[in-house]
Amino acid sequence: METFPKKPAKPRAEKTRVGAVTLRDVARVANVSVATASRALTGTGLASAETQKRLIQVAADLGYRPNTFARGLKTKSSKLIGLAIHNLENASFRVLAEVVQTRMRALGYEVILSITSDDPGQERSTLATLADHSIDGLIVVPTGANGPQLLGLENAGIPVVCVVRRDEGALLESVLAADPEGAYAGTRHLLALGHRRIGLIVGREDTTSGKERLAGYLRALHEAGLPVDRALIHHGRYVPETGVTAANALLALKEPPTALFVANHESSLGVLRVVSERGISVPDDLSLLCYEDTPWFEWQRPALSVVDSGASEMANLVVDRLMQRIGGAANGGREYRVGVRLIERASCRALEGR
Incomplete structure (x- = not known):
């Protein structure tokens, strides 16, 4: 694995040529290979968290904005959306999967559903696989352990919207229940x-x-x-x-x-x-x-x-937000909340002698 030199790079001073900043420029300024820069910025591969954080900062300093599919072999929209959830035992996740697939298909997209089992390791592998499939966007119930990878996808031009939970390690749009x-x-x-x-x-x-x-x-x-x-x-x-x-x-x-x-x-x-x-x-x-x-x-x-x-409301809102992001809206890390409601049935009763 390649590492950074001890002396910090000076991104702004290194940017000398006119025109769009490329991934090769980012790699040169950070003194790493293009492959390492690509893995770090897309959240794939084995780049360390420190390496990834610094590369993201170098890219931001240089004003690097990847061509949607110059980051891989992508030359046009794949019409694929990633959906990463923990399981299908949870009623909210089932509703989320059903609503997202129905809505996205109506919009001309197919959904790649991935089950992470609320496991950070599985989530890391899932994010790498979805990036390899050149998804146009990602809806994720985050484990909370892979914020840098999610930010890497964002930096690579893949809009990410969290649902049900937010990832406290990454400033990402999130759709949550109250x-x-x-x-x-x-x-x-x-x-x-x-x-x-x-x-x-x-x-x-x-x-x-x-x-x-x-x-x-x-x-x-x-x-x-x-x-x-x-x-x-x-x-x-x-x-x-x-x-x-x-x-x-x-x-x-x-x-x-x-x-x-x-x-x-x-x-x-x-x-x-x-x-x-x-x-x-x-x-x-x-x-x-x-x-x-x-x-x-x-x-x-x-x-x-x-x-x-309000699982259905969350699902519909997260699709709306993802489509806004795919359409070019910037990630402002905004949080959206869906209201909850108490449904009284027969399993609770007044305590006698209260």
Whole structure:
């Protein structure tokens, strides 16, 4: 792997010729090969994060603006859009995939769907593969670990729009649900029913959605004048097993919760398994509130109350934003929010003797 010299390059002083700045110019100023410059600026290959960061800065200093397909063999629009999501267990991701494909096909594009399993390594590989396929744009639910690669795609002329989560390591357009407000509304609903020990099962602490849903829960408790019992809060990966582990731990407490707020959609399956295995009656023994609606929540008995994050609205908005970007709109790193709503069904009830 090629490395930078210890003495910093002087991009502006090196730019002497008249005309458009080329990738070869960027490589020469940074003292690396054209191949290394290309890999770093497109987020492909094995360029280190430091190398990539410095090359992006050199390119910006020189005013490098790649010809859409001079970055590879691309000479015209590929009419391909990348869509990178974590899984198809999450109802929001399924809706996202369906809406994006339907909308993009109507606009004359095909969608390459990639499953990253919320794994940074798989995401890195996916981004490299999508770049190799000369996609015209990318919609991604980011893991949060590959901001430099996403910025590299942007720098190579591939518009990127994040959805569901933002990547805190990259200034990119993002379409998100109003997660702080959604978790706040859900917790307030349970408090209004008289519950004071409310267990929260939420996503990873290092994701924006996990942080924001926790923040909404804490805000509601604070406004109600209730202390925060950390034993009632469980973080975990977005998989059913998290729900199993968390529900068992919460229900085994000396003073177990009277209500569970499952703000980690994939964990809902695991929670329902535990409730069934323990012979717990919902809502008589335990009120249950979930996050992100899906048709089977309504078919479940009792039908599950839910905070719906507006997956269809997010999907339509992210397509609109991507098409604006493909049309030439600049990336301003702007954040767009879609409203959430509480859907009351039959899985929550007022606590007796409140």
